[in-house]
Amino acid sequence: MTLQEFQPLLSDAAFVVAWVVVGSGLAQTLVYLFQLVVAGYALSRRPPVARSALLWHRYGEVAPPIALIVPAYNEQLNIVESVHSMLSLEYPNFEVIIVNDGSKDETLRRLIEAFELVPVNRPWEDSLPHAPLRGLYASPSTDRLLVVDKENGGKADAQNLGINVSRAPIFCVIDGDSILEPDALIRAAQPFIDDPERTVAVGGTIRIANNSVVSGGRIEEVRLPTQILPLFQVVEYLRAFLMARLAWSRINTLMLVSGAFGVFRRREVIAVGGFTKGSMGEDLDLIIKLHRHLITVRQPYRIQFIPEPVCWTEAPSTLAVLGRQRSRWQRGALEVFFRYGHMFLNPRYGRVGIFGYGHMFIVDVMGPIMEVLGYILMPLFWALGVLDLDFLLAFTALVFTYGIFVSVGSLVLAEAELKRFPRARDLLVLFAAAVLENFGYRQLNNLWRVKGYWQYLRSDNSWGEMTRTGFRSTPG
Amino acid sequence: MLQFIWVASLLLCGIAFAVTFVLAALRYVGDRSESGDAFARKRLFTALVRFTEDDDKAALQRVLAETPPRVIANAGFEFTGLLRGEDEARVERAFGDADLGVYVRRRLRKGDEAERIYCAEMLTAFPGRQTVRSLTATLDDPSREVRIAAALALVRLGAAPPIGTLLDRIGMRGQRSRRLVELFRALGETGTDELRTFISNRAGAPFLRAAAIEALAAVSDYGLIALFEELAGDPSSEVAAASIRALGRHGRPESAGAVVQGLRRADWEVRSEAAEAVGRLGLSEAMDELAMLLGDDEWVVRYAAGKALQDFGVEGRRLLEHAAAGTSSRGQRTASMILAEDQAA
Numbered sequence: 001m002t003l004q005e006f007q008p009l010l011s012d013a014a015f016v017v018a019w020v021v022v023g024s025g026l027a028q029t030l031v032y033l034f035q036l037v038v039a040g041y042a043l044s045r046r047p048p049v050a051r052s053a054l055l056w057h058r059y060g061e062v063a064p065p066i067a068l069i070v071p072a073y074n075e076q077l078n079i080v081e082s083v084h085s086m087l088s089l090e091y092p093n094f095e096v097i098i099v100n101d102g103s104k105d106e107t108l109r110r111l112i113e114a115f116e117l118v119p120v121n122r123p124w125e126d127s128l129p130h131a132p133l134r135g136l137y138a139s140p141s142t143d144r145l146l147v148v149d150k151e152n153g154g155k156a157d158a159q160n161l162g163i164n165v166s167r168a169p170i171f172c173v174i175d176g177d178s179i180l181e182p183d184a185l186i187r188a189a190q191p192f193i194d195d196p197e198r199t200v201a202v203g204g205t206i207r208i209a210n211n212s213v214v215s216g217g218r219i220e221e222v223r224l225p226t227q228i229l230p231l232f233q234v235v236e237y238l239r240a241f242l243m244a245r246l247a248w249s250r251i252n253t254l255m256l257v258s259g260a261f262g263v264f265r266r267r268e269v270i271a272v273g274g275f276t277k278g279s280m281g282e283d284l285d286l287i288i289k290l291h292r293h294l295i296t297v298r299q300p301y302r303i304q305f306i307p308e309p310v311c312w313t314e315a316p317s318t319l320a321v322l323g324r325q326r327s328r329w330q331r332g333a334l335e336v337f338f339r340y341g342h343m344f345l346n347p348r349y350g351r352v353g354i355f356g357y358g359h360m361f362i363v364d365v366m367g368p369i370m371e372v373l374g375y376i377l378m379p380l381f382w383a384l385g386v387l388d389l390d391f392l393l394a395f396t397a398l399v400f401t402y403g404i405f406v407s408v409g410s411l412v413l414a415e416a417e418l419k420r421f422p423r424a425r426d427l428l429v430l431f432a433a434a435v436l437e438n439f440g441y442r443q444l445n446n447l448w449r450v451k452g453y454w455q456y457l458r459s460d461n462s463w464g465e466m467t468r469t470g471f472r473s474t475p476g
Numbered sequence: 477m478l479q480f481i482w483v484a485s486l487l488l489c490g491i492a493f494a495v496t497f498v499l500a501a502l503r504y505v506g507d508r509s510e511s512g513d514a515f516a517r518k519r520l521f522t523a524l525v526r527f528t529e530d531d532d533k534a535a536l537q538r539v540l541a542e543t544p545p546r547v548i549a550n551a552g553f554e555f556t557g558l559l560r561g562e563d564e565a566r567v568e569r570a571f572g573d574a575d576l577g578v579y580v581r582r583r584l585r586k587g588d589e590a591e592r593i594y595c596a597e598m599l600t601a602f603p604g605r606q607t608v609r610s611l612t613a614t615l616d617d618p619s620r621e622v623r624i625a626a627a628l629a630l631v632r633l634g635a636a637p638p639i640g641t642l643l644d645r646i647g648m649r650g651q652r653s654r655r656l657v658e659l660f661r662a663l664g665e666t667g668t669d670e671l672r673t674f675i676s677n678r679a680g681a682p683f684l685r686a687a688a689i690e691a692l693a694a695v696s697d698y699g700l701i702a703l704f705e706e707l708a709g710d711p712s713s714e715v716a717a718a719s720i721r722a723l724g725r726h727g728r729p730e731s732a733g734a735v736v737q738g739l740r741r742a743d744w745e746v747r748s749e750a751a752e753a754v755g756r757l758g759l760s761e762a763m764d765e766l767a768m769l770l771g772d773d774e775w776v777v778r779y780a781a782g783k784a785l786q787d788f789g790v791e792g793r794r795l796l797e798h799a800a801a802g803t804s805s806r807g808q809r810t811a812s813m814i815l816a817e818d819q820a821a
Binding site: 051053054057058059061062064120121122123124125126127192193194195196197198390391394395397398400401402404405407408411412415419423424425427428431434 | 484485486493495497499554652657775
């Protein structure tokens with residue numbers, strides 16, 4: 001076949017591929033537009049937000065007991081400060097359970113020294129599987145702290161043992177390197193007070209603390225990150241939490257309550273077998289199991305996201321660490337999508353099967369592949385002369401400007417909901433980041449996600465090291 | 477088509493730019509106005525602290541007259557939240573003299589949802605016919621949270637309509653809230669008869685009846701015990717569990733029959749409450765049944781039974797030791813753990 005004969009065939013193929021890529025992009029665009037509109041509506045209809053000072057007065061008497069479960073693996077850098085922060089939370093009835101998941105560093109020793117821990121015995125329910133327990137420790141100076149030492153079994157395994165040991169009807173999971181705002185727990189408990197029979201899980205907002213000043217386990221001064229990668233992640237987190245999750249929560253189709261900060265009803269979590277051990281996306285997995293179980297047993301339920309409770313975390317600041325995190329997230333999403341694949345577009349699972357799973361398919365399963373395909377094939381087809389340059393440029397511009405538009409929409413929601421960026425100029429910096437992320441960061445992200453795809457297909461379950469540098473503290 | 481794509485891109489970009497600059501400008505203006513409020517708040521706090529020390533009403537009135545009502549409403553009531561008794565009443569009277577009640581009643585009608593809730597809570601500091609009228613009208617507010625806040629305020633002022641009417645006005649969705657426990661608690665001693673009628677009505681929602689029982693359990697009226705005993709056999713597990721918990725709290729051994737019956741119920745919530753109540757009431761005749769419950773399917777029941785046995789002292793400990801020495805089972809594990817905890821303590 002000569003090149004001239006080959007040309008029409010290539011042209012047809014280019015046309016089809018171009019439209020598949022465009023179609024996929026269009027579907028994602030519609031998903032984001034839907035999220036933006038529904039999040040805006042949810043914002044206008046959300047329950048009233050009270051000032052912190054009023055929450056205790058209003059809910060103190062009826063707030064349910066909560067166990068704060070914190071899996072810790074090699075967290076020696078931040079763990080003591082995090083525990084101090086947790087113990088100073090403004091909540092009437094809570095217990096902090098730190099689960100040392102066989103750390104190789106000094107996590108346990110630092111806890112023992114800082115809180116003068118002593119070994120204790122305590123009856124607990126062995127209802128979820130876990131790696132062997134090595135010991136329980138409590139502090140003579142506070143009855144709110146329990147440290148569980150166990151052999152290494154992974155995050156989900158540690159969380160499961162924490163759930164077993166907890167006694168409260170509600171538990172909250174957070175990461176050992178995170179800092180909860182003092183009123184986060186009482187705000188997150190609000191749905192459990194307003195609708196105690198139906199609420200089974202509540203997620204709050206995760207925000208990035210890089211460069212913010214931490215003192216005594218609390219965020220003393222909020223600052224935007226000075227490094228570009230964490231700054232891009234601030235914009236991403238705004239889109240993920242204040243737009244996407246708010247929207248899906250509104251229609252009771254929330255598919256993810258972040259493992260970095262989520263509040264759950266213990267009974268239902270035990271009924272679904274707790275967190276799935278070895279899962280790359282154990283938080284996503286748990287929520288889908290809850291949906292599946294509660295729909296199957298026909299129990300009316302709500303899984304909610306509320307923006308006001310805020311948990312601060314340190315975001316990766318190097319390409320290597322960020323890349324590993326994103327690949328892992330992608331593997332987690334694929335693993336869960338295919339593990340519960342029978343729910344995809346299955347009307348038996350109602351909105352969760354159709355919209356929730358449909359959204360996962362478009363954004364998590366098809367999204368990265370299609371975008372990377374677009375980046376590779378479009379210029380290639382242009383080089384081969386089968387795609388018009390004007391069309392390529394116009395389409396690329398539309399994709400980028402739409403991305404900026406969505407990010408600015410999230411910024412509007414952030415201003416309306418939280419208003420936690422301290423200065424007006426921070427908004428301009430974030431806008432600049434929303435523009436810049438389209439040139440390099442977005443493409444890198446998709447490459448990492450495709451790498452995650454590849455690792456998933458090769459069944460590579462390595463977690464990867466998550467290097468921390470620690471929060472910025474005030475001197476003295 | 478091409479032109480359309482370019483125009484759409486430029487439009488999106490332009491909108492994004494414009495919105496960001498408007499946001500930044502609004503934030504700048506908002507920050508300036510907040511710094512003005514912060515100054516007024518600081519001045520008010522200083523005046524209030526001085527007033528609680530020297531009782532110089534004229535000096536406080538001068539500051540109140542120069543402070544925007546929204547600052548008094550927000551900061552002033554946060555301050556009174558820290559006071560108790562006569563100090564609190566004196567400051568609230570000073571606010572009343574400054575006509576703050578009028579401002580709060582107006583915001584109760586016109587404010588946003590969060591403000592309306594707060595205003596309903598604040599109005600308990602300004603009793604009077606106008607306040608009751610405003611709060612009663614607020615029972616028809618479109619927001620159920622506001623309706624609940626207004627109902628609570630009316631109950632605290634002793635001016636609430638009958639409980640049935642109150643719940644009707646709060647509406648069905650609002651009736652799921654645990655804040656109603658607070659409402660029932662506020663009804664407390666004065667509304668005992670009303671609550672008694674309410675919990676006896678088997679057609680009522682179990683969640684609400686249980687909440688009302690929880691509130692009544694805090695009332696020291698031994699005349700309620702017979703009613704709790706009767707409700708301990710209610711088909712609803714929530715109502716039965718709440719009644720048994722109330723019997724345990726009252727601590728009258730004559731309730732033994734109803735409590736022991738609870739140990740045999742199919743609902744785990746009831747068995748668990750009954751096991752705890754047996755321990756509280758010291759019903760030694762139920763110890764063997766408690767020992768059986770050490771092997772219950774539900775951990776909560778097993779643990780409650782173990783703790784109750786522990787409360788019985790030597791005899792309970794003997795039963796726990798016997799269970800712990802047995803073959804590996806749920807009961808054996810529960811007993812061992814409770815004994816181990818006891819030794820450690």
